[in-house]
Amino acid sequence: MQIEGAVALVTGANRGLGRRFAQQLVARGAAKVYAAVRDPSALDLEGVEPLRLDITDPGSVRAAAAQAGDVAILVNNAGIATGANLVTGDPDAIRAEMDTHFFGTLHMVRAFAPVLAANGGGAILNVLSALSWFSYDGGTAYCAAKSAEWSLTNGIRLELAKQGTLVTALHLGLTDTDMTKGMSGPKNDPADVARAGLDGIAAGLIEVLADDASRRVKAALSGDPAALYPGVVRG
Template sequence: MKISGSVALVTGANRGIGRHFTQQLLDRGAAKVYATARNPERIDVPGVETLRVDITDPEAVAAAAATASDVTLLINNAGIATWTNLVTGDLGKIRLEMETHFYGTLSMVRAFSPVLRANGGGAILNVLSALSWFSYDGANAYGAAKAAAWSLTNGVRLELAKQGTLVTGLHLGSADTDMMADHDGEKVDPADVVRAGLDGIEAGQLEVVADEWSAHVKASLAADPSAFYTL
């Protein structure tokens, strides 16, 4: 999968990692970039085609697939963080996390997989998280939804292999974006995360681990959980 000459669609392109994806795709020579958001008027990257897409709205997703019928690269980046726990947190917010990260991502994959097949296979990149692999008190709804999205990514990879579609998962810790503005810990540069993701697509990688924290968390899965968690 080559970025140069590709036709890409990015969800959540109005800010943060999505904005960096949009700009770097153009910089790498993508022939066309559809930049999508719930509020596309906030997209400020010149040279893109904007679309209004709420990934939790099936009709909006279907309309996007009908309009962007030339897509060869789908970047599922749109997300939300409600900072909600599972036991005592608001169920509406927990459902919103799952509707966005799992069902919204799945909706995009289902709508665009026929488009990708018709255009030669192409690739999908799902923006996941180190929280796909661990839980954090105060954001357990996010972690559960990202874990589901990781499993989704592995599953659709198998299902779409027969049509020649590469499916890549991109994992990162905290990035220096608006979503993480209130987080006091170390943050990675979102431009570096996006660069790693696009490099991974071009290298045909199934999974990209973008920073040291994500690599540490993934490695911990093989050990006793008590070595990672302090309860």
């Protein structure tokens, strides 16, 4: 996928990882970068075209697709982390996780698939997580939603292959964004993660593992799940 000269759209572009995607797309010579956010008036990025978008609102997504009919690269980055657990958490928070990561991404793909087809096929980059493959107590709703988004990514890849659309999954571990402010431990530089994702679509890859954490968790899936969840194993 040729980034230079292409038109791109990034969801959740106002901060964190989405902001780095937008900045790097501009730096790589994209012809236009739509920075899709809920409130364009608060956007302070240079060299982008603000676009009002709420991915959980199908009407807002349809309006964005109608306005941005020249898109060839779609970066589905927008996300939330409510901290809800599945058994004891607020059902509304759990639903919000799924509405954002699964249905929000699906709304975007369904609305922009015809746009990408009309513009030669293009590429979709879905920002996933090492937590697509691993759950932790204190965020099991997020993990379930990311796992669903991973399966969605694999499914749309099959469906969109016939129109020549590259679908790439980007998996990452703990990354230094507003979403992870309250979390301790080593964190990725979001600029490095964005670079890995864009390098991946430029190289035509269908999966990018941005860090050692993602590589370790994926490798562990082929073994005994007790190795991932030692605290729940009973002797």
